[in-house]
Amino acid sequence: MTTQIQKAAQGIITDQVKIVAETENLPVDQIASGLIDGTIVIPANINHLNLKACGIGRGLRTKVNANIGTSSDLVDIDLEMAKLDIAQTVGADAVMDLSTGGDLPAIRSRILEKCTVALGTVPIYEAGVMARQSKGSIVEMTADDLFGVIDRHAREGVDFITVHCGVTRSVVDTMKKQGRVVDIVSRGGALLAGWMVYHDRENPLYEQYDRLLDICREYDVTLSLGDGLRPGCLADATDRAQIEELLVLGELVDRARQAEVQVMVEGPGHVPINRIQTNIELQKSVCRGAPFYVLGPLVTDIAPGYDHITAAIGGAMAAMYGADFLCYVTPAEHLSLPDLDDVKNGVIASRIAGHAADIAKGVVGAADWDQKMAEARKRLDWEEQARLSIDPELSIQRHALHKTAGDACAMCGEFCAMEMAERYLGIKTARC
Amino acid sequence: MTTQIQKAAQGIITDQVKIVAETENLPVDQIASGLIDGTIVIPANINHLNLKACGIGRGLRTKVNANIGTSSDLVDIDLEMAKLDIAQTVGADAVMDLSTGGDLPAIRSRILEKCTVALGTVPIYEAGVMARQSKGSIVEMTADDLFGVIDRHAREGVDFITVHCGVTRSVVDTMKKQGRVVDIVSRGGALLAGWMVYHDRENPLYEQYDRLLDICREYDVTLSLGDGLRPGCLADATDRAQIEELLVLGELVDRARQAEVQVMVEGPGHVPINRIQTNIELQKSVCRGAPFYVLGPLVTDIAPGYDHITAAIGGAMAAMYGADFLCYVTPAEHLSLPDLDDVKNGVIASRIAGHAADIAKGVVGAADWDQKMAEARKRLDWEEQARLSIDPELSIQRHALHKTAGDACAMCGEFCAMEMAERYLGIKTARC
Numbered sequence: 001m002t003t004q005i006q007k008a009a010q011g012i013i014t015d016q017v018k019i020v021a022e023t024e025n026l027p028v029d030q031i032a033s034g035l036i037d038g039t040i041v042i043p044a045n046i047n048h049l050n051l052k053a054c055g056i057g058r059g060l061r062t063k064v065n066a067n068i069g070t071s072s073d074l075v076d077i078d079l080e081m082a083k084l085d086i087a088q089t090v091g092a093d094a095v096m097d098l099s100t101g102g103d104l105p106a107i108r109s110r111i112l113e114k115c116t117v118a119l120g121t122v123p124i125y126e127a128g129v130m131a132r133q134s135k136g137s138i139v140e141m142t143a144d145d146l147f148g149v150i151d152r153h154a155r156e157g158v159d160f161i162t163v164h165c166g167v168t169r170s171v172v173d174t175m176k177k178q179g180r181v182v183d184i185v186s187r188g189g190a191l192l193a194g195w196m197v198y199h200d201r202e203n204p205l206y207e208q209y210d211r212l213l214d215i216c217r218e219y220d221v222t223l224s225l226g227d228g229l230r231p232g233c234l235a236d237a238t239d240r241a242q243i244e245e246l247l248v249l250g251e252l253v254d255r256a257r258q259a260e261v262q263v264m265v266e267g268p269g270h271v272p273i274n275r276i277q278t279n280i281e282l283q284k285s286v287c288r289g290a291p292f293y294v295l296g297p298l299v300t301d302i303a304p305g306y307d308h309i310t311a312a313i314g315g316a317m318a319a320m321y322g323a324d325f326l327c328y329v330t331p332a333e334h335l336s337l338p339d340l341d342d343v344k345n346g347v348i349a350s351r352i353a354g355h356a357a358d359i360a361k362g363v364v365g366a367a368d369w370d371q372k373m374a375e376a377r378k379r380l381d382w383e384e385q386a387r388l389s390i391d392p393e394l395s396i397q398r399h400a401l402h403k404t405a406g407d408a409c410a411m412c413g414e415f416c417a418m419e420m421a422e423r424y425l426g427i428k429t430a431r432c
Numbered sequence: 433m434t435t436q437i438q439k440a441a442q443g444i445i446t447d448q449v450k451i452v453a454e455t456e457n458l459p460v461d462q463i464a465s466g467l468i469d470g471t472i473v474i475p476a477n478i479n480h481l482n483l484k485a486c487g488i489g490r491g492l493r494t495k496v497n498a499n500i501g502t503s504s505d506l507v508d509i510d511l512e513m514a515k516l517d518i519a520q521t522v523g524a525d526a527v528m529d530l531s532t533g534g535d536l537p538a539i540r541s542r543i544l545e546k547c548t549v550a551l552g553t554v555p556i557y558e559a560g561v562m563a564r565q566s567k568g569s570i571v572e573m574t575a576d577d578l579f580g581v582i583d584r585h586a587r588e589g590v591d592f593i594t595v596h597c598g599v600t601r602s603v604v605d606t607m608k609k610q611g612r613v614v615d616i617v618s619r620g621g622a623l624l625a626g627w628m629v630y631h632d633r634e635n636p637l638y639e640q641y642d643r644l645l646d647i648c649r650e651y652d653v654t655l656s657l658g659d660g661l662r663p664g665c666l667a668d669a670t671d672r673a674q675i676e677e678l679l680v681l682g683e684l685v686d687r688a689r690q691a692e693v694q695v696m697v698e699g700p701g702h703v704p705i706n707r708i709q710t711n712i713e714l715q716k717s718v719c720r721g722a723p724f725y726v727l728g729p730l731v732t733d734i735a736p737g738y739d740h741i742t743a744a745i746g747g748a749m750a751a752m753y754g755a756d757f758l759c760y761v762t763p764a765e766h767l768s769l770p771d772l773d774d775v776k777n778g779v780i781a782s783r784i785a786g787h788a789a790d791i792a793k794g795v796v797g798a799a800d801w802d803q804k805m806a807e808a809r810k811r812l813d814w815e816e817q818a819r820l821s822i823d824p825e826l827s828i829q830r831h832a833l834h835k836t837a838g839d840a841c842a843m844c845g846e847f848c849a850m851e852m853a854e855r856y857l858g859i860k861t862a863r864c
Contacts, residue, residue: 071847072847100847125847128847129847138847138852139856172857176857181803181806181807181810182806182809182810182850183810183850183853183857184849184850184852184853184857185849185850186849187847187848187849187852189849190849190850190852190853191849191852193852193853193856193857194852194853194855194856194857195856197856197857198856232806232809233802233803233805233806233809234791234799234802234803234806235799235802235803235806236806272788272791272792272799273748273749273752273788273789273791273792274752274791274792274793299748299788299791300784300787300788300791300802301802301805301806301809302787302801302802302805302820302821302822303780303784303787303821303822303823304817304821304826304827304830304831305821305822305823305826305827305830306780306781306784306822306823308741309740309741309744309781309784310784310788312741312744312745313744313745313748313749313784313785313788316705316731316745317705317745317749320705320706331830332830334809334817335827335830335831335833336830336831336833337833348735348738349738349741352732352735352738352741352742352745353745355732355734355735356704356705356731356732356742356745357705359666359704359705359706359731359732360704360705360706361706367666367667367704369734370665370666370667370732370733370734371613371665371666371667373665373733373734374613374614374664374665374666374667374668374733375613377614377664377665377733377766378613378614378615385736385766388734389734389735389736389737390734390735390737390738391735391737391738394736394737395736395737395767398736398737398763398764398767398768399736399767399768401767401768401769415503415504415532415557415560415561415570415619416619417616417617417618417619417621417622417623418614418615418616418617418622420570420616420619420622420623420625420626421615421616421622421625421626423626424571424625424626424627424629424630425604425608425615425616425625425626425629
């Protein structure tokens with residue numbers, strides 16, 4: 001018995017379940033039954049020893065993931081370590097190492113050593129990079145190469161892996177037949193689609209799904225079923241290829257649960273705001289309540305430089321309708337590689353989105369945070385306001401810019417609503 | 433006949449209606465009938481000669497307002513002029529001068545001279561400041577003082593005025609009876625509430641509403657019925673005082689329409705995201721489809737420094753459900769006075785929110801913008817992508833940071849989904 005599901009089914013309350021229950025202020029039974037019915041996952045590889053376990057799913061606080069990693073054009077491990085550090089400092093609940101440049105195992109090893117949140121990877125990146133290096137082309141990767149990398153990531157302690165098992169030949173055909181504006185934007189999805197065409201074979205992650213489940217079960221790696229054909233722009237959103245792939249993922253969720261392997265499902269991507277509810281409800285229905293991990297979603301294509309905001313809009317709505325896990329998007333999206341500020345801004349924007357949704361969903365403790373902030377405003381307690389802020393340092397810094405003598409703030413100066421209410425209505429209030 | 437309503441009712445197609453129809457790519461008849469039934473306003477004071485008219489309301493693009501203005505602690509007219517300039521440059525559809533410090537008429541005159549978008553004010557600020565200067569206290573303001581200022585703003589060319597006519601004694605009593613966490617956060621609302629208690633009299637803007645309508649009709653000033661008791665935190669949201677005031681505003685909308693005065697209604701403020709739809713539908717129903725001007729709404733209290741994001745989440749949802757006009761919130765909200773970057777970031781965040789909603793609402797031309805951007809991405813046309821961006825300068829600047837040789841971008845480097853799809857699927861695609 002290795003996985004959290006297996007242990008929960010046997011009535012064993014693991015340390016991870018205890019930690020999640022305590023952190024979420026919920027009964028351990030609720031966490032355990034969520035693991036058993038598959039509506040909660042706790043990505044916690046048995047070999048990730050410094051992990052502080054975190055639950056993702058129904059009834060829990062919406063979680064945020066930050067992507068970091070090298071590219072072939074920029075390999076600076078110290079920079080990635082600094083990104084890991086700032087992501088964890090500002091409250092990311094998980095980090096994905098998406099490195100594709102440099103010594104990938106060495107980078108991952110350094111990250112795992114410092115990563116106390118759940119670590120995710122996309123193993124096919126490494127398999128592709130290795131194939132290019134050793135065989136001259138990404139598509140020369142074999143199925144065994146890919147499973148070899150997956151096995152290594154699992155053994156090393158990676159907590160969840162994105163695997164694009166639903167990119168079947170039929171799904172790719174559907175995409176080609178219907179046509180798209182920007183076709184495939186998922187790197188894993190594109191590699192697999194290209195591989196299938198080049199080799200005239202089915203997706204090995206689909207064909208040998210049981211092999212994948214065996215590896216995951218051995219180390220309790222949580223499967224994150226990737227959406228390889230997620231739309232890359234609003235015009236392609238919620239099309240037949242996306243939905244056909246989702247149907248495949250739904251079946252694969254069932255099989256993972258039968259194998260007692262933890263599983264969540266990834267989703268778009270780019271979605272107009274009037275279709276977010278549909279997307280979430282569809283996933284929840286088709287995937288029988290499996291935790292939903294959304295990438296954004298971005299609600300418009302026209303705001304490069306501000307995609308942390310387009311993603312915050314989409315993420316808040318998605319989470320309100322039931323998404324459980326938000327992958328951050330940084331201001332660098334569509335333009336360049338993210339720097340440290342981008343990582344920070346991306347995490348905070350997603351945390352704001354998740355928290356706004358948690359208030360709406362009635363997640364335990366969510367509204368209390370706002371209530372405390374409102375009370376601190378009323379008390380004119382600027383220190384407490386900063387302490388309660390999602391970014392205390394920025395709050396202190398910006399407020400100091402215009403602090404006036406005494407209690408009042410400089411925004412309204414002498415023309416303060418709070419002061420007027422206090423003076424004339426006999427209401428003891430705060431300055432806004 | 434002065435007002436756009438009067439002229440539309442007489443079948444006169446004004447230049448303003450023509451400009452709005454052209455800008456929105458809609459038939460002039462649709463604009464004219466929107467004016468007549470009150471679902472569209474065109475704030476266009478007959479004395480604001482350099483105005484480029486802009487419509488607000490049903491079927492039209494969601495509009496964005498930027499607040500600028502001095503405070504008693506910071507009077508720097510050049511800074512305010514620079515804010516006006518940047519707000520207009522980055523696409524604000526309206527600007528409100530909320531100055532409370534310095535020579536208010538002189539500031540307003542300089543702003544009007546350079547302001548080609550609709551200009552709004554809150555006349556009670558000036559009346560309050562004058563009363564403090566000449567009589568020692570804000571509440572020593574008389575009703576005639578207030579109407580005198582309103583008349584002056586109207587004569588000078590202000591296009592819309594926020595007047596808190598709905599802050600009646602009954603509404604204030606309701607607020608006091610039910611209790612609130614932060615009571616009153618509207619400066620105009622607080623002044624009026626204090627004035628009523630101090631003088632033991634009803635709100636003069638309510639009592640002498642016909643006098644207000646007469647002034648507005650003479651210069652075609654659009655009334656923006658302010659929500660003086662809007663909630664100042666999530667805990668106070670959608671409470672009895674807010675809704676009772678809204679009911680009063682609904683009646684005042686009817687009276688404005690009977691007087692052929694253009695009218696819109698202001699709304700909160702702070703709203704949890706699961707109550708935004710309710711707030712919008714309630715306003716639209718109670719106020720018979722009058723254009724709805726929302727302040728944010730902010731969807732959480734815990735993110736000072738990022739309130740342009742909390743407002744973008746709320747604004748996008750509000751506009752999707754029918755709000756027509758978004759008042760920006762800057763990153764400085766709750767912390768300090770906004771600087772030029774804050775103004776820019778506030779306008780752009782609100783524009784993103786409005787545009788995301790316009791796609792959802794099916795506003796003419798909205799989705800086309802995204803489609804063009806997606807096509808430019810597919811063509812790897814970086815210049816066109818920048819040109820189509822909401823902030824072209826930032827796009828160019830950030831993309832240049834990591835541009836690699838040739839078509840590819842540095843984000844994925846050699847591991848490019850687009851390239852793989854192109855090479856192996858025979859699909860000509862873009863790099864993400």
